Amino acid sequence: MKVAIALARRCPPSPSAFSVGAVIVAQNGEEISRGYSRDTDALVHAEESALAKLACDDPRLKTATIYSTLEPCSQRKSRPRTCTQLILRAGVPRVVVAWREPSLFVADCQGCELLVDAGVVVVEVPDLAREAQAPNAHLLPGP
Secondary structure (H helix, E strand, O other): OHHHHHHHOOOOOOOOOOOOEEEEEOOOOOEEEEEEOOOOOOOOOHHHHHHHOOOOOOHHHHHOEEEEOOOOOOOOOOOOOOHHHHHHHHOOOEEEEOOOOOOOOOOOOOHHHHHHHOOOEEEEOHHHHHHHHHHHOOOOOOO
């Protein structure tokens, strides 16, 4: 998760989107891909970017874990598929997130719930939430 947080810090700031980092790790612990919001184009999300850097039939995805600093999106206007749908399509069985998406841009993100309902193991790491939120300080209310 620390690598994903460092990636989120690299995101170009946006007034209308969160800065998110994502890392895909194979079952053996080897990092196989990474991405962050807006790293390849102005609309790309972190999980989408990381998944796009691998072949969709890469067998390592079936036993991999995606570490994302923010809950994967469940609604999206800028692309035909949400990050939740992309994760399910890739067959990734485990997702680790640092914090849930607040209702700033999406009234009720259901990424974690949709993943769990589809059989994906979702682990939240709230101890790292503040660190993952830091690149988004310009969007979040103060303490």
